[in-house]
Amino acid sequence: MEGQNDSQVAVVMVPFPAQGHLNQLLHLSHLVISYGIPVHYAGSAMHNHQAKVRIQGWDTECLTKIQFHDFQLPPYSSPPPKPDLSAPFPVHLQPLFDISTHLREPVSELLEQLSAKCRRVIVVHDSAMASVVQDVKFIPEVESFHFNPVSAFYRFLGSWEDIPEFDKPFKIDPSVIIPKCIPSREGTITPEFSRFLVDQKKFWGIESGRIYNTSRVIEGPYVELLEKLLGNNTETKHFVLGPFNPVEMSGNQKRHTCLEWLDQHNKGSVIYVSFGSITSLTEEQIGELATGLERSGQKFIWVLRNADKGDDFCSGKDGNLEFTEGYEERVKDRGMVVREWAPQLDILAHRSIGGFMSHCGWNSCIESISMGVPIAAWPMHSDQPRNAVLITEVLGVGVMVREREDRGMLVSSATIESAVKRLMTAKEGAQIRKRAMELGDSVRKSVSKGGASSLEMDAFIAHITR
Structure with missing residues (x-):
């Protein structure tokens, strides 16, 4: 399917404004473009620039094939980082995280514009940007996919722990490795960021499917548990497309x-x-x-x-x-x-x-x-x-x-x-x-032609262009 051109379908990436998140969806943008499908990358002007200047591994010409939409955020405070051994979470970024929800209006306007021109618009949004894309359910011909930016291992354990013991829907097969000493989530994030995530989770569930930056070669058992826990039916698709990053570096870049x-x-x-x-x-x-x-x-x-x-x-x-x-x-x-x-x-x-x-x-x-x-x-x-x-x-x-x-x-x-x-x-x-x-x-074999991740990417493209 590589090289096909289906201009009737457009993909819109909505990343969370932190480097690791920006990076993952920009890598995914390159993978989608390789199939001849137009990609729109929607974020603040500053963070779009950040993503572009820090991209690695791809031919720099690839960036010209992505349409960046540089939106402006309202003014917000930006304190310097405060190194603290007891609380290493980047609390100085919380004002940015909070203000990022203001991207809802410009992103919705973009989706409406594309909806009027395309047979189908596919929105791939970071799980922490769910509130920004909440209007997709009101816009014709728009379909959203929830991008999971963390490991399947982490996501499954968190979801499993949140279910009371008496209400667990199934037993985990003994062959799946679940270490006895799993670190507690307590203290890993601040109360402020926890509240932010709770607000985002209110808008989970409207998506057509979920996308993971991992490989079944790496985390197959935990992906399968997530599919079983969250439902693997015709309405909710799970696509394990990683690694998004290139596994061979392009030589068309100035060496550091x-x-x-x-x-x-x-x-x-x-x-x-x-x-x-x-x-x-x-x-x-x-x-x-x-x-x-x-x-x-x-x-x-x-x-x-x-x-x-x-x-x-x-x-x-x-x-x-x-x-x-x-x-x-x-x-x-x-x-x-x-x-x-x-x-x-x-x-x-x-x-x-x-x-x-x-x-x-x-x-x-x-x-x-x-x-x-x-x-x-x-x-x-x-x-x-x-x-x-x-x-x-x-x-x-x-x-x-x-x-x-x-x-x-x-x-x-x-x-x-x-x-x-x-x-x-x-x-x-x-x-x-x-x-x-x-x-x-x-x-690396899984992302080569005929490998597990490559075939799953083909399946994702076939699904969104159906």
Whole structure:
């Protein structure tokens, strides 16, 4: 079906304005466009720009095929991030999250315009933007799909726990791995964000189907449980289309200087350290991490930047995150510190990368898995603690740096040093790296022609163009 042109159908992406969410739906946009179907990407002007300048892995010409709709948000406060070990959730972004609901009117107007011209309009909206697309039920020829931006493992466990024991609709097959010690959701998000999500969930259920950025190769049992729990009938379709990110990098992009540094090192010899775009570490924690990396004796590339602000994604370039005197000079032959946005996909795909110390946001997890890179899991908030359990205990492609029960505590340099050595040099790490490479191979095969994810993408396109 690749290359077909059905101009009677248009797809509208409505992303949540946080980098990992923007990224996933922009990757999906590229996949849909490859079938010759026009895609509209609807968001605030600033966040559309953010998504475009940070896209990785695709030929840059692909962006010209997506129609971006740059809407303006009302003024809102944008406080700087406040690093806090006891409360790592990005509370400084809550004003942005709240104001994003004002996109309802311009998005509805866009859908009405497209509805008048197209046989069918397909809306793919982030689950946290459900209120923005609530008017789809009143607009002719518009069909919506709920995009799940987190792991199927996380989504199933949360849905299952919310059902009283006496009302569970079925028993989970013993062959499905459900770890005994599942981290509690308590304290993973703020009360304010919890209320925001509750408000969004009021508008769940009007969609025609659900889309997941995962693979049945990775999370097949948990996808099947979700299908069984949420209903898998003709009215509600479940499409498991991931990974959305490319698994082979386009050569038509200017290379970041960090990639030239990586070129100088042996295969699998470098650990990549990054905690995503919305997490800031305290100065004390930065010091412990720096010492742990140095003492580990391992080569490393570390992206050290403050979290994005709500109104200025370039705010991550922060020069005041400093080490003790002489640190960078001491580690210059085996360590590189990047103080700006870095091309994570390109880094993970580089042959010299042998591990990834990560916060375990789902975007980072799926990218690392698809590149066959094992993870040193250091979860911070939201879905990350449970993603870390999926990575380490279910899939067996990572080691835990810090347990959820230790949240709020400083992670010592000794703990960091031990985790790096376990992953990069120990016998345990060798087995983990082998499993990660095997899983990565399986995932890459699934997106190639005739693979499970490729066939599921074909089915999704056939469904929306029926």
